[in-house]
Amino acid sequence: MIKRMITEELLGLISFFPAVGLLGPRQVGKTTLSKLLADKIKKEILYLDLELPSDLAKLEEPELFLQQFKNHCIVIDEVQRKPDLFPVLRALIDQHRLPGRFMLLGSASPELIRDSSESLAGRISYKELSPFNLTEVLDLFQMDQHWFRGGFPDALLAPTDTLSKNWVRSFIQSYVERELPMLGLQVSPVQIRRFWSMLAHLQGALWNASTLANSLGVTAPTVKRYLDFMEQAYLVRKLPAFHNNAKKRLVKAPKVYIRDSGILHHLAGIFDMEQLLGHPLLGASWEGYVIEQISQVISPDIEMLFYRTHEGTECDLVLRRGARTLACIEIKFTSAPKVSKGYRIAVEDLGSLKNFIITPASSDYLADGQIRVCNLKIFLAKYLPIIET
Incomplete structure (x- = not known):
């Protein structure tokens, strides 16, 4: 495992913001890093991969499903596949505002993930994961x-x-x-x-x-x-x-x-x-x-x-x-x-x-x-x- 230089910064963001967005191109290591972070977060983790039809189906009624896990850290991978999820996340965060409730992994900037910047303004911090840097x-x-x-x-x-x-x-x-x-x-x-x-x-x-x-x-x-x-x-x-x-x-x-x-x-x-x-x-x-x-x-x-x-x-x-x-x-x-x-x-x-x-x-x-x-x-x-x- 090659340690990523943004690991400690991400842990700091998760300890403060209700939602953290980890963005970057596909295959850059976002999922691997999120699972590594999960081992260091003092919460139960729920991992959803929206490229899996079974996980995508769980969010057909996202409010009903996600309310069951209000004390978990919910990791949602490939979040750009469901842009209509962001207003629901905003409402859930406002009902039960705790740091580290959601970690959102995506392959596009917030500008391409429709409604994300507006819906989660003040509730989310975005961080880009780049390919391996020379120093790493x-x-x-x-x-x-x-x-x-x-x-x-x-x-x-x-x-x-x-x-x-x-x-x-x-x-x-x-x-x-x-x-x-x-x-x-x-x-x-x-x-x-x-x-x-x-x-x-x-x-x-x-x-x-x-x-x-x-x-x-x-x-x-x-x-x-x-x-x-x-x-x-x-x-x-x-x-x-x-x-x-x-x-x-x-x-x-x-x-x-x-x-x-x-x-x-x-x-x-x-x-x-x-x-x-x-x-x-x-x-x-x-x-x-x-x-x-x-x-x-x-x-x-x-x-x-x-x-x-x-x-x-x-x-x-x-x-x-x-x-x-x-x-x-x-x-x-x-x-x-x-x-x-x-x-x-x-x-x-x-x-x-x-x-x-x-x-x-x-x-x-x-x-x-x-x-x-x-x-x-x-x-x-x-x-x-x-x-x-």
């Missing part, structure tokens, strides 16, 4: 293996590369044929797969709805709807552009990333590490991987952005808290990084005191008085906690 698996895997296979447990823990690839293939097929349509994206599986693959080949590029729309034969609002669904299903990340600089002409479109690197590599037709090292997507894959690892562990009050001007000044990742720039980060796949003129200007524009170039394997040193070079493992363990304070 360093004792078991080399970083290159985690980067190439991605963080989904079955893909990463598969005994062979062939089995890992087969799992990722099945995961993608399941999402395009079943999961995304069930969440409300009523598009043919072929169209969804084409869109997802196109995003993979545009990893880290500026979002351009018109270009994708023309390629797919649909309108720009339609591809934006596709992207929103993928984002709310925890498959895609939109990195917003920094825009608070009135003196510069800034790029405003977000950058788009496939969140899991293993899925990215499969969609791009990259099936081994040697192939990745010679592929045009190498730098974009590394950039997306670093951003995802940081995003999973960073404090939620820190905003992640990128900075780019129309003159070419650029910084891959900007960390901000409110109006204060905490750090500027350049992400490079190289063992001997050089400080570019564009990055140096970005540091001056943003006025950040902590600045980094993150590489796969560099030692920890100052490139000049303002910019530190280090590898990803050192950054996550040593410098990110300093930035957050």
Whole structure:
């Protein structure tokens, strides 16, 4: 059992909120983690899996059924399959308000689970469970293996590369044929797969709805709807552009990333590490991987952005808290990084005191008085906690 870094935080939420939502993509380990937490909760546990017809039938009259277990912690898995349940949960919580009454597991964001945010406002705290972070698996895997296979447990823990690839293939097929349509994206599986693959080949590029729309034969609002669904299903990340600089002409479109690197590599037709090292997507894959690892562990009050001007000044990742720039980060796949003129200007524009170039394997040193070079493992363990304070 690999300990998940959000375990203690979840136990704290369960001890305070009547309901806790544990959200994330399918097969990321939500059910496993909830059963582990159940062993630590001083309550009897009732577990309902709404993919089982027998458990779904129990909630045909949810009020009558759930009232029998008012002193239990009721775990409801795949809760997005029954969105009309949320108003009932609100009423039950208000009748008998105790911490830890419900744990709701879902494969979509609250925005896609209709009525949840409104019905349970003030009664629920949501937490995302991401695929394994590098910091969680360093004792078991080399970083290159985690980067190439991605963080989904079955893909990463598969005994062979062939089995890992087969799992990722099945995961993608399941999402395009079943999961995304069930969440409300009523598009043919072929169209969804084409869109997802196109995003993979545009990893880290500026979002351009018109270009994708023309390629797919649909309108720009339609591809934006596709992207929103993928984002709310925890498959895609939109990195917003920094825009608070009135003196510069800034790029405003977000950058788009496939969140899991293993899925990215499969969609791009990259099936081994040697192939990745010679592929045009190498730098974009590394950039997306670093951003995802940081995003999973960073404090939620820190905003992640990128900075780019129309003159070419650029910084891959900007960390901000409110109006204060905490750090500027350049992400490079190289063992001997050089400080570019564009990055140096970005540091001056943003006025950040902590600045980094993150590489796969560099030692920890100052490139000049303002910019530190280090590898990803050192950054996550040593410098990110300093930035957050």
